[in-house]
Amino acid sequence: MNGMVIIGAGECGVRAAFTLREAGYQGAVTLIGEEPHLPYERPPLSKNTASAPKPIAEEEHYAEAGIELRRGLRIAGIEPATRQVVVDGGEKLSYDKLLIATGARARVFAGLECAQTLRTLEDAQTILTVLKSSRRIAVIGGGFIGLELAATARALGTQVTVLEAADRLMARIVPIEIAAVFEKRHRAEGVRFIFCAQVLQAGPDGVVLTDGRHIDADIVIAGVGALPETRLAEEAGLAVNNGIVVDNRFATQNPHIFAAGDCCNFPFRGQRVRLESWRASQDQGAHAAHAMLGAQNAFSTTPWFWSDQYDLGLQIAGLPDLARPFIHRDLGDGAFVLFQTDERGCLFSASGVGSGNAVARHISIAEKLIERAQPVPPDLLDNPDVNLKKLLKG
Numbered sequence: 001m002n003g004m005v006i007i008g009a010g011e012c013g014v015r016a017a018f019t020l021r022e023a024g025y026q027g028a029v030t031l032i033g034e035e036p037h038l039p040y041e042r043p044p045l046s047k048n049t050a051s052a053p054k055p056i057a058e059e060e061h062y063a064e065a066g067i068e069l070r071r072g073l074r075i076a077g078i079e080p081a082t083r084q085v086v087v088d089g090g091e092k093l094s095y096d097k098l099l100i101a102t103g104a105r106a107r108v109f110a111g112l113e114c115a116q117t118l119r120t121l122e123d124a125q126t127i128l129t130v131l132k133s134s135r136r137i138a139v140i141g142g143g144f145i146g147l148e149l150a151a152t153a154r155a156l157g158t159q160v161t162v163l164e165a166a167d168r169l170m171a172r173i174v175p176i177e178i179a180a181v182f183e184k185r186h187r188a189e190g191v192r193f194i195f196c197a198q199v200l201q202a203g204p205d206g207v208v209l210t211d212g213r214h215i216d217a218d219i220v221i222a223g224v225g226a227l228p229e230t231r232l233a234e235e236a237g238l239a240v241n242n243g244i245v246v247d248n249r250f251a252t253q254n255p256h257i258f259a260a261g262d263c264c265n266f267p268f269r270g271q272r273v274r275l276e277s278w279r280a281s282q283d284q285g286a287h288a289a290h291a292m293l294g295a296q297n298a299f300s301t302t303p304w305f306w307s308d309q310y311d312l313g314l315q316i317a318g319l320p321d322l323a324r325p326f327i328h329r330d331l332g333d334g335a336f337v338l339f340q341t342d343e344r345g346c347l348f349s350a351s352g353v354g355s356g357n358a359v360a361r362h363i364s365i366a367e368k369l370i371e372r373a374q375p376v377p378p379d380l381l382d383n384p385d386v387n388l389k390k391l392l393k394g
Contacts, residue, residue, distance in 0.1 A: 002028070002094035004292060005085055007075050007232065008101030009033025010042065011278055012261030014056045015285030016099055021065045023293055029067045030093060036072035037121055043278050045124040046148040047308055051120050057210040069169065078236040078351060080254050097256055097292040100233055100244060101285065103275060104226035104262040115202040115222035118145055127308075131156050133290075134218035136205045138162075138200055141168040143309045146223035147182065151309040154189045156273075162186070162213050163197035163207060175326055175338050185312055192221065226276055228263040232387045241265055248298035249291040250284060258292055260284035266299065269348075273319070279304040302367045311355050315363040318349035318370050327381045329362070337362045339382075345375035367390055 001054045004020055006013045009031050017031045024356035033039060040053035062069045063285045074088040078098065102120025116127055131137065131153050139146045139153075142164030164171075169179045192319075202220040208213070227326040228243040238252045242332035243265030246252055250260045260365065261281040265274045283301045290297075305316040318340075326338040342348050350366030352359030365388045369376060372392075380386045 002096045003030065003081065004028070004099070005030045005032070005093055005095035006101060007032050007085065008099075008103055008229075008261065008263075009035070009039040009069065009071070010101065010103050010261065010281065011056060012281040012285035012288075013099065013101035014039050015282045016101065016260065016289040017062075017067045018057070018065060018346045019286040019289035020293070022199065023290060025293060027096070029065075029069065030095075031062070031067055032070050032075065032093075034072070034074050035120065038071070039069075041278075042119075046118055046122065046145050047152065056125065071268065075232060078232050078257070080236050082171065083256055090390060092264050092316075095256070097258065097287055099167045099261040099262060099292060100257065101261045101281075101288075102229035102232065103281075103284070104228050106222070107225040107227050109199075109223065109224060111199060111201040112220075112222045112224070113202075114204065115140060115220040117222050118149065119226070127219070130219045131158055134158055136161070136217050138202075138220045139223060140197075140202065140207065140218035140220065141223035141225070141226070142166070142193070142195075143172065143223055144170065144305075146221070147186065147223055147309050148307060149223065150186060150191050151189070152155065154186075154191060159190070159192075161192045161217065163199060163209075165197060165199075167195050169193075171322075173316065173320060173322075174314070175320060175351050176321060177326070177328075177336075177338060178351055181312070181353050182309060183336075185310055189310065190304075195199065199200050204220065218269050226262065228265075230263060233263075233272045241272075249296065250288040251291060259289045260288040261339060267300070268303075268319075273290060275303055277303060277305050279306075300371065302370045304363075304367065312353060313356055313359065314351075314353050315359055315364050316349070317352045317367040318347075320349040320351055327378050329382050330384055331358060331362065332384070333358065335359055337366070339366065341376060342379065345377070346370075346373045347376050348383075362388060365392065368392055 039056045050240045076088045106119045136159035141164045200208045200210045206217040207215040230240045233244040244259035250258045262276050289300045307314040329337045335358040337352035340349040347369045
């Protein structure tokens, strides 16, 4: 055996590497990262002003686990026929099983080529340096990253204008009732919003909209989504469709190649999805590692998302269907959770907002209820006097 090779040293790849060892695998484990840094947590990049990254694991832990961490290495290609990975410069690494965990890159629309994006530590350091010395910024995109950056900028005293193409914030996954809470808070902090904004061009002095308006800014930051990194998979002849196509074990059509994390598209409860989430990357990396060792069980872990903006915390369990009704549960002090049930009365999503971790316990219980797929009466979900934990015993 040639061992396990993992391309991508982000949350997914690192979790997979350590899971292989925790599962008792004794062969070689090689973890390859394109960045020169020790693998680091990406969520803090948009949420605080710390310049030092938070490592996923300390460097000595890799050595202790017998994981060969190779940093600053760009992979030129994969040769499935010979089960080899080709490194820039010509070196070849053989594998028994390969995991592609290359993540995603920032999406850049035409006209936004001069805008700064946020995906890497270098991006965050560039943005932070400018924020500390600038008077005004423009953020294109009212999603998680854009709003977290807006909150960070306001904490530094920078004027912020957020331009969003939709008619509200976080329109892709967050219920409108919760999005309204965040909009109100951002406005209270002095953030300016322009909705239904059509950006023509971003430049060094601001943004030009298609209606002719010019938004002055010392820096323009684009947070308009991400694209899966699929180059290696495509060139290796693997199926790609909004991510590397895998089955419910994260296996590609090649029995020796797996893909997980932001770069993959997998079946989940009747639909194909691609998730961009810190927790999903961890969960998928662990599951893929077991699958590489022969496990046959399907991935069924409930998706979980979060965002911190000012003192507000947002948590979502499951995949909300914004076209369907919600069941409102008031938790007091402005905190609440919105539940959704399917035709059978089974819970399939829970979205909550409140100060700090006010909704964490409710979302945690909701995760378990979603995975159990047991019917829950609506009058128990919306009644704050009912202890949700008791439903787990039903």
